[in-house]
Amino acid sequence: MKLDIRNLHRDLGYLYIGLIIALSISGILQNHRDYWKPEKYTVDTKHVSVLLPQDEKELTDDFAKKLRESFGRQR
Template identity: 60%
Template sequence: MQFNIRSLHRDFGYFFIGLIVSFSISGILQNHRQTWHPEKYTVEIRPIHVKLPQNEQEITEDFAKNLTKELGFKDKFRRNSIKKGELKISYEKHDVEIDIKSGKGEVVTFKKTPLIAQMNQLHKDTSIWWIYYSDIFALGLIFIAITGAMMFPRGKFSFKSRGWKLAIAGIVFPLIFLFVLA
């Protein structure tokens, strides 16, 4: 096997292709997570009616956690908030929304979307081994980008003639979004 820039570029590309595709798909899904939650789908919506304290200050995290037992499901508590007169409680497999004045609301039960949930987890995982592998992946992408730029022939389409301008534009474009349009 002969090692040159072209073969190294090809082999790194082949090695990382699965992760490139997974990160790309889950990245698109993450970009739109405010519009729809691609990671989970609704299984059941159940109306509820609960008695809430008269004073909003008494609706604490402990109160929200204890409400889990009242509602009759065992689930891992994530967070709670009160916005626009509504108590929202998020669990691992349930979302609860209750109108503070009336006590009426609903429990939404959902399941993880197969494959999509696992791909999205790639962006969230914080295990030390995954962080190391992600660092190796990032270095691999840098290598693929640099070797790809080096492989083009000389002439009007080379990196020296035209490629560097496109590379600069590719760097400036996201910076415009980050600092000007954000």
């Protein structure tokens, strides 16, 4: 069997199209998994509002740590 570049290009295209479709479907399933088995997953959301300092120099790691602690979040 003679393998030329055109056949190789076609076969690789089929492979990549199959991978794209499979990964797209699995991504959609992962993104919406709480709709199919809601008894297994819980989603908690909380609306927060943060007042940021006007000066960019005050946006440091310490500021972020204090902000995280104020929300009761651990690392």
